[in-house]
Amino acid sequence: MQLYRILWRLADVVEVVPETPRTKSLVLDVPEWEGHKAGQHVDVKLTAPDGYQAQRSYSIASAPEDERLVLTVDRLDDGEVSPYLTDVLMVGDKLELRGPIGGYFTWEAKDGGPLLLVGGGSGVVPLMGMIRHRAAVGSDVPTRLLYSSRSYEEIIYRKELEDLTARDGALEVIHTLTRSRPQDWSGYDRRIDAEMLAEVTWFPDESPLAFVCGPTPFVEAVGSALVGLGHEPARVKTERFGATGG
Amino acid sequence: MDELRLDGNAAAGTLGEVFSFEVTTAEYACGGCGRTGRLGGAMVYEVRGLGTIVRCPSCDDALIRLAHNRERHMVDLRGMRYLTTG
Amino acid sequence: MSEGFFSRGFLGRRRRHDERLPPGQYLEDGFPVLSAGPTPRTPLEEWDFSIVGEIDEPKRWTWEEFRQLPSEEITKDIHCVTKWSKLETRWEGVSVDTLFEGVETAAEYVTAFCDGDYTTNLPLEDVTGGKAWVAYAYDGEPLEPEHGGPARLLVPHLYFWKSAKWVRGLQLTSYDIPGFWESLGYHNYGDPWREQRYWGD
Numbered sequence: 001m002q003l004y005r006i007l008w009r010l011a012d013v014v015e016v017v018p019e020t021p022r023t024k025s026l027v028l029d030v031p032e033w034e035g036h037k038a039g040q041h042v043d044v045k046l047t048a049p050d051g052y053q054a055q056r057s058y059s060i061a062s063a064p065e066d067e068r069l070v071l072t073v074d075r076l077d078d079g080e081v082s083p084y085l086t087d088v089l090m091v092g093d094k095l096e097l098r099g100p101i102g103g104y105f106t107w108e109a110k111d112g113g114p115l116l117l118v119g120g121g122s123g124v125v126p127l128m129g130m131i132r133h134r135a136a137v138g139s140d141v142p143t144r145l146l147y148s149s150r151s152y153e154e155i156i157y158r159k160e161l162e163d164l165t166a167r168d169g170a171l172e173v174i175h176t177l178t179r180s181r182p183q184d185w186s187g188y189d190r191r192i193d194a195e196m197l198a199e200v201t202w203f204p205d206e207s208p209l210a211f212v213c214g215p216t217p218f219v220e221a222v223g224s225a226l227v228g229l230g231h232e233p234a235r236v237k238t239e240r241f242g243a244t245g246g
Numbered sequence: 247m248d249e250l251r252l253d254g255n256a257a258a259g260t261l262g263e264v265f266s267f268e269v270t271t272a273e274y275a276c277g278g279c280g281r282t283g284r285l286g287g288a289m290v291y292e293v294r295g296l297g298t299i300v301r302c303p304s305c306d307d308a309l310i311r312l313a314h315n316r317e318r319h320m321v322d323l324r325g326m327r328y329l330t331t332g
Numbered sequence: 333m334s335e336g337f338f339s340r341g342f343l344g345r346r347r348r349h350d351e352r353l354p355p356g357q358y359l360e361d362g363f364p365v366l367s368a369g370p371t372p373r374t375p376l377e378e379w380d381f382s383i384v385g386e387i388d389e390p391k392r393w394t395w396e397e398f399r400q401l402p403s404e405e406i407t408k409d410i411h412c413v414t415k416w417s418k419l420e421t422r423w424e425g426v427s428v429d430t431l432f433e434g435v436e437t438a439a440e441y442v443t444a445f446c447d448g449d450y451t452t453n454l455p456l457e458d459v460t461g462g463k464a465w466v467a468y469a470y471d472g473e474p475l476e477p478e479h480g481g482p483a484r485l486l487v488p489h490l491y492f493w494k495s496a497k498w499v500r501g502l503q504l505t506s507y508d509i510p511g512f513w514e515s516l517g518y519h520n521y522g523d524p525w526r527e528q529r530y531w532g533d
Contacts, residue, residue, distance in 0.1 A: 006262045010337060043259040046339040054344055057256060080345050088341045096337060101262060102255040104270035104286020216251060237286075240252045250367055291368050295414030296493070297516060299368045306370055308449060313516040315530035320517040 006101060008045065010094045011069065019072060019156050023122065024086045025061060028069045028095060036064055038133040039106040039126045039211065039239075042071065042099030046081055056081040059125040059213070059239075060100065063132035072156060074122035105211065105239045109134055113141035113209055114202050118192065118222050120148045120214025123241060127213060128157050131171070135164055144172045146200050148192050148218070150179040174200055192218070194225040204230030209237075216240040251301075254286040260298045260312060261285075264321055267331050275327040278307030285309075285329075352409070353417050354524035360416035365478045368512065372447030372477070372498045379482055381466060383431060385504035386439035391431070395482070399468070401426045406465055408488035410495070411524040423486055425467030428459045428502075439504035443511060444485050447498040452511035453520070454487065454494060456504070463489055466499060491522040491529070 015027035038060075045055045062070035075086040089095065107115070107130045115134075117127040124147050134143060149155045161173045176188035176196065188196060202208040210231055212222045219240045226236050254270050261269045270286035281304040288309055291299040297313035302325070311322040323329070347358035376395045383391040393401070406423045443453050458464070467486040468475050475481035480497030487494045493513050514520050519528040527533060 006259065041255070041258075046342045046344075047337060048342050048344045049338050052344045052347075054342075057259065084339070084342050093340055094337070096339070098259060098262075102258040102270055102286070103268040104258075104284060105253070105255050238253055239255055250365065251370070289370075293366050293368050294364075295412075296366060296513065296518075297368070301369060306448075308369070311516055313513070313518070315517040318517060318530075322516060 006098045008096055008098045011097055013089055013091050013093045013095055014068065016089065016091060020154050022075045022086075022154065023072055023156050024075075025070050025072045026085065026089065026095070028071065028097075030069050030097070033069060034100075036060055036069075036100030037103070037106040037108060038064060038130040040100035040102045040129075041126065042069075042097045043101060044071070044081065044085070045096045045098075046084060047096065054080050057101070060129050061125045061132075063129060063136045065133065065136035072122065072125045072128075105213075105237050107133070107209070107211060109137045109139035109141060111209065113143060114206055115141055115143040116201050116208045116210040116226075117143065117145040118147075118197075118210065118212045118214075118226075119145065120192070120218035120222075121150070121154075122156065123212075123214025123218070123239070124156055125213075126239060127211060130211065131161075131164065134171070135168070140168075140170045142170045142202075144174065144200060144202075146174045146176070146192060146197070148176045148178060148214070151177055152180075152182050152185070192222055192225075194228060197222065197225050198229055201226070201229065201231070204232070207232070207235065209235050211237050211239075213239040214241060250291060252290040252292060254284070254288040254290055254300060256292060257290040257298050257300055257310075257312075258286075260314075261300075261310070264312065264319055269329075272329050272331045274309055274329050276302040276305060276307055276309060277325050277327050278302060279305035280327075281305070347415075350417075350419070352419060354411055355527045357411055357415055357417040357524065360418055363418065363479065364412070364414075364416060366412070366414065367478070367497075368450065369448045374447050374482070374498070376482060380500065381431070381483070382501035383435060383504065384501060385443075386506060387435060387437050387504050391435065393431075398426065398466075398483075401430055403427075403468075404465075406467070406486065406488075408486075410488050410492050413491040413493055413518065413522070413529050422471050423465065423467040424469035424472075425465035425483070425486060427462065428464040428466065429462060431466065431502075432460060437504050439506055441505045441508045442502045443505055443509050444494075444496040444499050445501055445503055446496050447500055450496055450498070450512050451509075452485075452494050452496045453505075453509050453514055454490070455508070455521075458490065459485075459487060459502070463487065489523075491519075491524055493518065494522055 011028040011030040017025040041059045058071040061072040073085045289301045300310040309325040313320040411417045465486040468483045485496040485499040
């Protein structure tokens with residue numbers, strides 16, 4: 001049994017990368033970072049000069065094999081923390097965080113598959129951590145990502161996912177765009193439902209591992225649909241973001 | 247359906263302030279209905295500023311109730327028959 | 333730990349202070365929903381409100397009976413222990429004094445009990461004498477489930493966790509029995525003007 005104490009640390013912001021109009025990735029150097037498993041998250045804490053604090057959780061987007069820790073933040077207009085992270089935080093600033101947190105929603109290549117990843121909006125972030133880990137270790141576990149975004153422009157990591165799938169026949173990415181789509185779009189154009197899941201997922205007798213992440217209503221609908229399709233509940237892991245993040 | 251509820255993982259940071267082991271993979275038995283499971287799959291209600299309540303996904307009984315009162319931690323574990331890392 | 337650190341350029345949500353507020357509170361425009369459990373959805377046909385415990389004859393009202401009782405409009409400031417306050421919130425409800433008419437008891441305390449497992453404890457004198465209501469409407473509309481509908485306790489002179497959502501009755505007790513938050517370190521009484529947030533305050 002591993003004993004640990006997760007302590008608050010000050011990370012250095014070394015790069016800020018715009019991903020989509022509303023999301024940015026923060027590349028961090030965390031002193032004495034002990035590594036993490038794909039799917040885990042960190043807690044970020046902001047402190048105002050008068051001592052007021054706000055804290056939120058963000059999934060780790062980088063692979064455990066990467067040198068630096070990357071968080072991808074979705075800017076919520078009425079959020080308290082996310083607008084600071086996307087609009088104010090700069091290279092050279094420090095960010096207080098603790099982690100890695102959460103051993104339940106994790107995947108390592110040795111856990112096998114086949115792997116079904118279902119993400120809604122910024123719910124794709126921990127799933128991308130899993131995909132990046134899979135690529136970093138050269139795993140050939142059959143993997144499908146079903147990814148719901150509001151529009152083409154809002155697909156996070158779109159180019160990287162295209163590059164990865166071009167090189168790797170065992171990785172498939174299926175998009176659905178729920179609010180608007182390009183003229184020549186031939187993919188799914190609605191919210192994820194049981195019918196779509198049935199078309200995308202493996203048969204239950206292949207015993208897939210499923211990870212579902214996104215807003216709470218999304219996760220609950222997808223989770224129960226998967227169980228309804230015959231997935232073993234113990235092999236469907238969920239991470240709800242709540243109705244709003246922050 | 248409750249949009250405010252999260253998975254056990256969401257409480258992992260807060261629970262990590264109290265427990266010294268990885269708590270989301272630990273197995274609990276619900277004192278109310280007897281259901282067993284891993285805490286990561288339990289339902290979490292983060293009552294922002296007040297506390298964290300972890301509930302059984304079957305019967306909604308509170309498994310763990312946590313509060314931060316300034317520097318002091320308060321933990322109520324009566325809702326579980328046991329919690330094991332084994 | 334990171335003593336003295338603060339995040340460059342972070343101020344937090346704009347927290348408006350006001351001299352009408354108790355210490356440590358700020359003005360909130362919205363109405364935050366804080367919930368420790370799933371939102372109950374009791375159908376009105378099944379709903380009732382009771383006064384039980386140290387009472388010779390327990391009292392009970394169905395929803396129809398309850399809505400026949402004299403009610404009033406209440407405009408009060410409310411203060412949450414998480415530091416937000418709202419001024420002059422408008423409610424409609426039945427005064428707890430109305431519910432206690434004709435009740436004889438030696439009990440000094442009440443425990444409010446609710447759908448779900450929430451409870452909160454108060455001295456009997458803090459829910460009588462025009463200080464408390466069972467409210468079924470907020471801002472001119474029926475109280476929404478996420479805010480405690482069909483009815484919640486309303487005790488504006490204490491921190492708002494005492495205004496128990498989804499209230500189903502009051503239990504009269506000789507002993508003060510700490511409720512849901514009171515047993516987790518929150519102040520047994522909860523006077524915002526004396527900033528009684530936690531035990532020992």
